[in-house]
Amino acid sequence: MPVEARVNGNPVTFRADDDTPLLWVLREELGLTGTKFGCGIGACGACSVHIDGDVMRSCGVPVNTVAGKTIVTIEGLGNPQAPHPLQTAWIAHQVPQCGYCQSGQLMAAAALLAHTPQPSGDQINAAMTNICRCATYVRIREAIHAVAGATAGVPA
Amino acid sequence: MKLQRRYFLFGGAAALGAGVFGVWWGDRAALARAKRITLGKDQSSFAGWLKIGADDSITIYSPHIDFGQGSQTALAQMLADELDADWSKVRVEQAPPDYAFGNGALARVFISQMSGHPDAMQHVPDPVYAMLARNVPLQITGGSSAIRATGQYGFRVVGAAARLALLAAAADRLGAPRSELVASASTITHAKSGRSLRYGELAAAAAERSLAAEPVLKTRDQYTFIGKPIDRFDIPAKVNGSAKYGIDVALPDMRVATVIAAPVRGGKLISVDHAPAMAVKGVEKVIALDDAVVVVATGYWPALKGARALAPKFSDGGHGGLSSASIYAAQDQLIAGGKPDNVAGKGDVPAAFARADLKPLSAQYRVPFLHHAAMEPFAMTGHYANGRLEVWGATQDPLSTRNQLAKFAGLSVDDVTYHQMLMGGGFGRRFPPYTQIIEQIARVAKQVDHPVKIIWSREEDVKQGAYRPQSSGHLRAALGPDGKIAVWQTDYAQLPDAEGEVAFLYQVPATTRRHYKYISNQVDAYWRSVNSTQHGFYNESFMDELAHLAGADPYQFRRAHLPAGSRHLAVLDAVAQRSGWGSPLPAGTGRGIALVESFGTICAQVIEASVKPDGTPQVHKVTAVVDCGTTVNPKNAEAQVQGGILMGLSTALGEAITLTNGAVDQNSFTDYPVLKLPDAPMVDVHFIESGAPIGGLGEPGLPPAAPALANALFVATGKRIRNLPIAGQLA
Numbered sequence: 001m002p003v004e005a006r007v008n009g010n011p012v013t014f015r016a017d018d019d020t021p022l023l024w025v026l027r028e029e030l031g032l033t034g035t036k037f038g039c040g041i042g043a044c045g046a047c048s049v050h051i052d053g054d055v056m057r058s059c060g061v062p063v064n065t066v067a068g069k070t071i072v073t074i075e076g077l078g079n080p081q082a083p084h085p086l087q088t089a090w091i092a093h094q095v096p097q098c099g100y101c102q103s104g105q106l107m108a109a110a111a112l113l114a115h116t117p118q119p120s121g122d123q124i125n126a127a128m129t130n131i132c133r134c135a136t137y138v139r140i141r142e143a144i145h146a147v148a149g150a151t152a153g154v155p156a
Numbered sequence: 157m158k159l160q161r162r163y164f165l166f167g168g169a170a171a172l173g174a175g176v177f178g179v180w181w182g183d184r185a186a187l188a189r190a191k192r193i194t195l196g197k198d199q200s201s202f203a204g205w206l207k208i209g210a211d212d213s214i215t216i217y218s219p220h221i222d223f224g225q226g227s228q229t230a231l232a233q234m235l236a237d238e239l240d241a242d243w244s245k246v247r248v249e250q251a252p253p254d255y256a257f258g259n260g261a262l263a264r265v266f267i268s269q270m271s272g273h274p275d276a277m278q279h280v281p282d283p284v285y286a287m288l289a290r291n292v293p294l295q296i297t298g299g300s301s302a303i304r305a306t307g308q309y310g311f312r313v314v315g316a317a318a319r320l321a322l323l324a325a326a327a328d329r330l331g332a333p334r335s336e337l338v339a340s341a342s343t344i345t346h347a348k349s350g351r352s353l354r355y356g357e358l359a360a361a362a363a364e365r366s367l368a369a370e371p372v373l374k375t376r377d378q379y380t381f382i383g384k385p386i387d388r389f390d391i392p393a394k395v396n397g398s399a400k401y402g403i404d405v406a407l408p409d410m411r412v413a414t415v416i417a418a419p420v421r422g423g424k425l426i427s428v429d430h431a432p433a434m435a436v437k438g439v440e441k442v443i444a445l446d447d448a449v450v451v452v453a454t455g456y457w458p459a460l461k462g463a464r465a466l467a468p469k470f471s472d473g474g475h476g477g478l479s480s481a482s483i484y485a486a487q488d489q490l491i492a493g494g495k496p497d498n499v500a501g502k503g504d505v506p507a508a509f510a511r512a513d514l515k516p517l518s519a520q521y522r523v524p525f526l527h528h529a530a531m532e533p534f535a536m537t538g539h540y541a542n543g544r545l546e547v548w549g550a551t552q553d554p555l556s557t558r559n560q561l562a563k564f565a566g567l568s569v570d571d572v573t574y575h576q577m578l579m580g581g582g583f584g585r586r587f588p589p590y591t592q593i594i595e596q597i598a599r600v601a602k603q604v605d606h607p608v609k610i611i612w613s614r615e616e617d618v619k620q621g622a623y624r625p626q627s628s629g630h631l632r633a634a635l636g637p638d639g640k641i642a643v644w645q646t647d648y649a650q651l652p653d654a655e656g657e658v659a660f661l662y663q664v665p666a667t668t669r670r671h672y673k674y675i676s677n678q679v680d681a682y683w684r685s686v687n688s689t690q691h692g693f694y695n696e697s698f699m700d701e702l703a704h705l706a707g708a709d710p711y712q713f714r715r716a717h718l719p720a721g722s723r724h725l726a727v728l729d730a731v732a733q734r735s736g737w738g739s740p741l742p743a744g745t746g747r748g749i750a751l752v753e754s755f756g757t758i759c760a761q762v763i764e765a766s767v768k769p770d771g772t773p774q775v776h777k778v779t780a781v782v783d784c785g786t787t788v789n790p791k792n793a794e795a796q797v798q799g800g801i802l803m804g805l806s807t808a809l810g811e812a813i814t815l816t817n818g819a820v821d822q823n824s825f826t827d828y829p830v831l832k833l834p835d836a837p838m839v840d841v842h843f844i845e846s847g848a849p850i851g852g853l854g855e856p857g858l859p860p861a862a863p864a865l866a867n868a869l870f871v872a873t874g875k876r877i878r879n880l881p882i883a884g885q886l887a
Binding site (some may be wrong): 131 | 388
């Protein structure tokens, strides 16, 4: 059954089989390859997107469960004219190394700040559980703190 | 010359030293080819690696891939510094995977070190290295080599020589003596006449001139870009989803495939019933390879479902009896047999051990196979049509990848095009000799009537890895009446001989290191820091045990065994000072220290750690001091060391690949746990700018982490960690 949803502000119709994970229709039907495949079992978070404002690991979300929902991917988090403050901070702090996990890290961090604009260290630890094999964690923390301190209250 | 393995590994400081380096420019055929591949209208080439446009654009072709280590930006800093370029005009491109772009500077360092006679090899003429680099081929990224080899011996020279050519062209044009010209920010100015010329105006004339073979390089006080924390070129595209990795390639009408290979390495496919996969909607084809089954479908999901529906029968290649326990047992037996394959050392070790006045100590250490666990699973896209193969992917040697594709497809290299994409982590996993997907895409593309992308599942990625070797180390030493080490012996069993890579830092009168070659069905792979991971752990753990036996402070004990005035001592002292070594800690928290030199760089770390109520270690803080000679980009250098340390801690805490009945037990990140942010401690990194020959940075941060942690946990708990990972040992 075709599934209608909104992705990054645009109405879309997914045509893949019902059990196809959202990750693969984003990548293969819409060409939104910023959302990455890491493990396929929700263990690494590389595929994190926002569904109705909540961060979700899209490799475990069957496409038939997103009908009518609003999805935001890394491509819709900001744009060159108005990047999300976290994207700006990620550059300022030179966070990414290989960069493969960073879409997911940014989506997780953006959801955290949307709900908790000034998170404590423990709240950051609880929210940021995506794997980065390059281990850019020190700078991820720095960048989140920088945004939380500088622009507390800015919506994601 | 056989360069298939270990061709880029060498230990100790770069023997060629610092100073003025000659480059051989005269390979006309290669240069002409490089120009034909890269030059557009109104563009001029300098030695192939540098291109200057009439519009003042400066393009640098990097023979190294950048998978996040930042070397493309740093290489550009080195070249642009010598060129006196306007940084805003500089950009970097991946060098084409063509023999015209074989990395001669890398060959010069690797091959001279590899020969075992670096001093003699220094007199080998550069044409030999250039020829070797093209023919080997050599376009690798590994061995922490980009800056210390290619940057130092290649790109700085290219930049300096191009600058001299531009100055000469300006002198001609302006009718002024060169001594009155000043080059700065891509402009040459003649102050007396008030006239100036941009590099873009001079490039065509300058490129006609022959380049100076031994240009004088800048000294530290003259640097403009070297030593500056310049933002990396590749980062903006990595925060908005636009960066394209190998897995992101999409072609019209493309199919997607996934693979299930023999679970026991060396096994072959015996039989497979295609029907269960073909019954899955979207599956179009099942392809049997020699040692794997490939399912081709309209997308990844149906391909995966199809593959999982199959029940292929594989042989075990005679390795079905292998297990982690059997490997350790075989290694211990080899060592007990006392017939080493390689021996290095000095002094009379047997006589020293025979002395009655010494206090002996021995300990056995074990480290498991480790997986690279790069975040991007293997993925390559191929399109075979009209006798030509075009492939998109990401490996740590694009030039060799193209050659291998040709070999496996049965084509000439000229009929193969290879596009190097961004890479989602490598850490040594993606060297062509054991990057199995190269052969898979070459064979599969020829059997599919569309472009086809192969994506490995994470499970395949974990189970079919090319692991850091499982290894046993038996260490034995004895303390003299003065409390210092009189004799040291390391017996270790693993496939490769580590002697050329692992520097033994301490002053001990009699030492021997004996390698017992243990061969299994696993490939001899490189894993970040390679042999320095296990040997750093052995040496620095055992050093700690000896310190405690001597009743000495572990920092002071190491100090007592290092030469006065040495760089090692300076690094060790600095880490002790910065970490507050000796200051009080809360009860239950310990401090550990370790010092390892690898890839020409010295790194010392102090780690503070305790044990949580559930028995898992808690790392509170890491202090690291690094002497890599010169940091080209301090911000990026810090990132490399931070990441290396945390990856080292990750391995120490919980990572292990184990075998049962010849097959890998682990499946994914659930049973191969990689460190996450909540467990990442504070990391303080400090560099000593000693000015020594430039060392590597991608790897040297990693090896001290595991022993520093184990040493800290010994202080905290009294339990000595001799087997990695630590998980489960402190509960």
